[in-house]
Amino acid sequence: MTVKSYLDMDAKALAAEYEAVSKEYNDLKSISRKLDMSRGKPNPVQLDLSMALLDQAPATLIVTRKGTDVRNYGELAGVDECKQLFADLLGLEQKNIIMGGQSSLNLMYDSVVRALLLGVYKGSRPWGQQGTIKFLCPVPGYDRHFAICQEFGIEMINIPMLPTGPDMDMVKEYVESDPQVKGIWCVPKYSNPSGITYSDDTVRAFAALRPAADDFRIFWDNAYIVHGFEDEDDKLLNIFDACREQGTEDMVYEFTSTSKVTFSGAGLAVLAASEGNIKFLLKQMGIQTIGYDKINQLRHVNFFKNVDGIYAHMKKHAALVRPKFDCVLHTLDQEIAPRGIGSWYRPRGGYFVAFEGLEGTASRCVTLCKEAGLVLTPAGAPFPYGKDPRDNVIRIAPTYPDIPSLAAAVQLFCVAARLAALEVLMADK
Amino acid sequence: MTVKSYLDMDAKALAAEYEAVSKEYNDLKSISRKLDMSRGKPNPVQLDLSMALLDQAPATLIVTRKGTDVRNYGELAGVDECKQLFADLLGLEQKNIIMGGQSSLNLMYDSVVRALLLGVYKGSRPWGQQGTIKFLCPVPGYDRHFAICQEFGIEMINIPMLPTGPDMDMVKEYVESDPQVKGIWCVPKYSNPSGITYSDDTVRAFAALRPAADDFRIFWDNAYIVHGFEDEDDKLLNIFDACREQGTEDMVYEFTSTSKVTFSGAGLAVLAASEGNIKFLLKQMGIQTIGYDKINQLRHVNFFKNVDGIYAHMKKHAALVRPKFDCVLHTLDQEIAPRGIGSWYRPRGGYFVAFEGLEGTASRCVTLCKEAGLVLTPAGAPFPYGKDPRDNVIRIAPTYPDIPSLAAAVQLFCVAARLAALEVLMADK
Numbered sequence: 004m005t006v007k008s009y010l011d012m013d014a015k016a017l018a019a020e021y022e023a024v025s026k027e028y029n030d031l032k033s034i035s036r037k038l039d040m041s042r043g044k045p046n047p048v049q050l051d052l053s054m055a056l057l058d059q060a061p062a063t064l065i066v067t068r069k070g071t072d073v074r075n076y077g078e079l080a081g082v083d084e085c086k087q088l089f090a091d092l093l094g095l096e097q098k099n100i101i102m103g104g105q106s107s108l109n110l111m112y113d114s115v116v117r118a119l120l121l122g123v124y125k126g127s128r129p130w131g132q133q134g135t136i137k138f139l140c141p142v143p144g145y146d147r148h149f150a151i152c153q154e155f156g157i158e159m160i161n162i163p164m165l166p167t168g169p170d171m172d173m174v175k176e177y178v179e180s181d182p183q184v185k186g187i188w189c190v191p192k193y194s195n196p197s198g199i200t201y202s203d204d205t206v207r208a209f210a211a212l213r214p215a216a217d218d219f220r221i222f223w224d225n226a227y228i229v230h231g232f233e234d235e236d237d238k239l240l241n242i243f244d245a246c247r248e249q250g251t252e253d254m255v256y257e258f259t260s261t262s263k264v265t266f267s268g269a270g271l272a273v274l275a276a277s278e279g280n281i282k283f284l285l286k287q288m289g290i291q292t293i294g295y296d297k298i299n300q301l302r303h304v305n306f307f308k309n310v311d312g313i314y315a316h317m318k319k320h321a322a323l324v325r326p327k328f329d330c331v332l333h334t335l336d337q338e339i340a341p342r343g344i345g346s347w348y349r350p351r352g353g354y355f356v357a358f359e360g361l362e363g364t365a366s367r368c369v370t371l372c373k374e375a376g377l378v379l380t381p382a383g384a385p386f387p388y389g390k391d392p393r394d395n396v397i398r399i400a401p402t403y404p405d406i407p408s409l410a411a412a413v414q415l416f417c418v419a420a421r422l423a424a425l426e427v428l429m430a431d432k
Numbered sequence: 433m434t435v436k437s438y439l440d441m442d443a444k445a446l447a448a449e450y451e452a453v454s455k456e457y458n459d460l461k462s463i464s465r466k467l468d469m470s471r472g473k474p475n476p477v478q479l480d481l482s483m484a485l486l487d488q489a490p491a492t493l494i495v496t497r498k499g500t501d502v503r504n505y506g507e508l509a510g511v512d513e514c515k516q517l518f519a520d521l522l523g524l525e526q527k528n529i530i531m532g533g534q535s536s537l538n539l540m541y542d543s544v545v546r547a548l549l550l551g552v553y554k555g556s557r558p559w560g561q562q563g564t565i566k567f568l569c570p571v572p573g574y575d576r577h578f579a580i581c582q583e584f585g586i587e588m589i590n591i592p593m594l595p596t597g598p599d600m601d602m603v604k605e606y607v608e609s610d611p612q613v614k615g616i617w618c619v620p621k622y623s624n625p626s627g628i629t630y631s632d633d634t635v636r637a638f639a640a641l642r643p644a645a646d647d648f649r650i651f652w653d654n655a656y657i658v659h660g661f662e663d664e665d666d667k668l669l670n671i672f673d674a675c676r677e678q679g680t681e682d683m684v685y686e687f688t689s690t691s692k693v694t695f696s697g698a699g700l701a702v703l704a705a706s707e708g709n710i711k712f713l714l715k716q717m718g719i720q721t722i723g724y725d726k727i728n729q730l731r732h733v734n735f736f737k738n739v740d741g742i743y744a745h746m747k748k749h750a751a752l753v754r755p756k757f758d759c760v761l762h763t764l765d766q767e768i769a770p771r772g773i774g775s776w777y778r779p780r781g782g783y784f785v786a787f788e789g790l791e792g793t794a795s796r797c798v799t800l801c802k803e804a805g806l807v808l809t810p811a812g813a814p815f816p817y818g819k820d821p822r823d824n825v826i827r828i829a830p831t832y833p834d835i836p837s838l839a840a841a842v843q844l845f846c847v848a849a850r851l852a853a854l855e856v857l858m859a860d861k
Contacts, residue, residue, distance in 0.1 A: 050503040054490045061486035074479040074695040104533060109721040116545055154719045155549060266503040269727040290583045292538040298698040
């Protein structure tokens with residue numbers, strides 16, 4: 004049986020299909036279930052991969068190589084061997100690294116706060132003293148980035164995501180013409196939620212920006228830096244290498260974390276930047292705290308040994324994550340693609356699939372899923388102010404459920420997506 | 433030989449004493465040493481007391497009693513059993529507690545930042561939109577509190593410390609007449625650096641305040657809540673009990689931490705407040721982070737079991753800390769008291785002795801010590817803007833050095849204090 008595209012159906016065929024899909028939906032709905040594809044969380048089996056992190060001889064968690072007692076105060080920027088580990092991961096040097104707590108979101112939030120109240124390195128004034136400021140937001144993007152802007156009344160401007168990353172013509176236009184544009188949120192590798200990795204040209208275009216503002220910053224949230232799950236990993240150009248050629252290193256704050264490497268609630272977060280930025284930030288951060296958890300830093304160093312240890316560890320994650328993406332993508336390929344009512348990028352890493360349905364179907368699809376026992380990320384969430392202008396993007400998070408639940412969830416999702424599409428198509432006729 | 437007070441000496445006697453003490457100082461100075469009484473840090477032997485914290489079966493560090501996987505995201509306010517532990521310690525309920533990271537300084541800083549940018553519960557506007565705001569600063573006090581105010585341009589007003597705590601007449605006058613006064617820094621028990629514990633009347637006077645501002649907050653930094661080292665512990669009235677009688681519970685943010693209970697760099701920090709405040713703060717904090725390190729929370733719960741476990745643990749600290757205070761106080765009693773050139777409160781807990789010398793001697797004494805190889809907290813540090821108006825207070829931190837080093841350090845300190853006093857007295861003649 005060949006499946007026919009909904010876009011080619013006449014009113015009668017649509018009505019027949021609607022009746023069939025409604026029945027299918029109601030049958031699924033009648034089964035009482037609790038399914039969830041909303042959360043970009045590791046599954047407990049993934050967390051089990053890092054249990055050895057908690058199984059270390061206490062005596063190995065006391066002093067650093069240079070003799071600092073990590074149990075005591077101090078070392079605001081983090082212990083050297085831990086900075087080196089993440090410097091190696093990011094292609095930078097120790098002097099470019101601050102180890103900060105266990106949440107990179109917290110580091111990003113604090114970086115915005117400091118810029119608002121105190122200003123940035125070489126900036127003339129605090130952002131907060133310059134009237135309404137603006138951030139560029141590649142969309143779809145990460146809702147928690149946008150929530151920070153919304154919290155502080157920072158105006159957000161949507162920038163479309165292309166297969167190569169954000170539309171850099173538009174980025175350049177805004178950044179170079181408007182001094183009120185102070186920042187841009189980027190997830191450059193296995194982007195949340197589209198899964199796209201920025202092309203080399205895109206990274207170079209970022210590095211070549213000549214901002215109208217003297218205090219513009221790129222928030223380079225490299226959350227999925229080692230989160231490829233296919234044999235071939237996407238390659239992301241090191242933005243600092245590109246910036247060095249342009250003399251624009253001060254423009255970038257890079258962030259990463261081990262939240263989806265070791266433990267989501269008890270990993271390590273990293274801020275990387277130019278030496279000038281780091282010195283400036285440490286001076287500000289020294290007012291906020293005497294230091295972050297250095298025992299956990301040593302714990303991670305002991306666990307990974309070196310950057311190859313991180314790569315080897317991530318292969319174990321990949322083996323668990325890949326079948327889940329396969330499950331989602333395979334079902335979408337079967338149920339949605341031939342019907343012409345949705346598209347998606349096939350990510351080779353990260354935590355999400357961004358489903359793009361017909362215009363005006365996303366919130367309806369999410370509601371239909373919810374009513375049948377499947378929780379999805381709210382429609383609109385991947386957009387500033389929660390407003391998806393075309394109401395057609397749904398973020399799918401495959402990692403947390405086990406495979407049987409995931410299979411049931413994505414099956415239900417496809418039925419709901421078909422029903423929502425049919426409703427819109429029938430209304431158009 | 434009876435020692436004569438310097439205050440009773442004539443010019444000739446002072447000159448003779450000056451010559452003798454100069455010789456004594458120069459003899460000490462000729463010995464090359466590295467001594468340090470500047471840091472309110474636990475000694476490594478104290479840190480050893482908590483090594484069992486790091487020696488727990490990994491399987492006991494996974495789930496909370498209600499089944500939350502602490503390795504994963506979530507539980508912004510902390511895990512229930514940990515909140516309960518600190519609720520018990522503070523005489524409050526779980527709903528009054530937020531477990532936040534490992535640094536109470538960070539919680540305080542963030543609380544000021546949120547108030548500046550977003551405002552406080554039931555406040556009409558963010559502090560940052562109200563022109564120059566002010567904080568009251570009981571002096572001598574904690575330099576890192578004052579540094580937060582200075583960082584954000586918050587004007588600081590000195591409030592004298594009395595043997596019962598801050599001068600509450602002055603506090604009341606400022607708080608109730610000036611709506612620009614938004615906060616006060618308090619270390620109510622074993623105060624940093626004087627060691628004084630606020631009297632019940634003082635705590636009740638705080639609770640009875642009727643601020644002119646609708647967004648005034650008491651920053652109640654109960655850092656030394658379980659840090660008594662004598663058999664008899666100072667009793668501090670629970671400020672929330674006092675506030676409940678007055679209907680002023682929303683006025684208080686209480687902070688504490690295990691930085692000097694378990695590990696200074698890897699303990700737990702706590703924010704306690706009214707239920708209204710907590711709900712309001714959690715909403716703001718949810719933008720900043722998904723949650724703090726819950727594994728470390730569980731680690732602490734397993735280690736202490738309950739609040740009696742904390743008390744028992746602190747007895748071990750007391751046994752290590754008490755001889756150090758004895759050493760300092762005994763030497764001061766012998767060398768300084770009879771000469772009439774200094775006074776100090778005898779703390780029964782905490783981490784400091786506040787030495788009050790003759791007016792105009794503190795910075796000279798610190799310099800003399802430094803030149804002879806003893807590092808002290810900079811003179812002026814316990815005051816806003818680093819300015820001790822009488823230049824006579826020096827913060828002594830006895831815990832970090834071992835006893836032989838401490839004995840040598842305090843001996844040198846006394847010689848330097850005598851020399852500095854003699855210089856001032858001779859100039860006066």
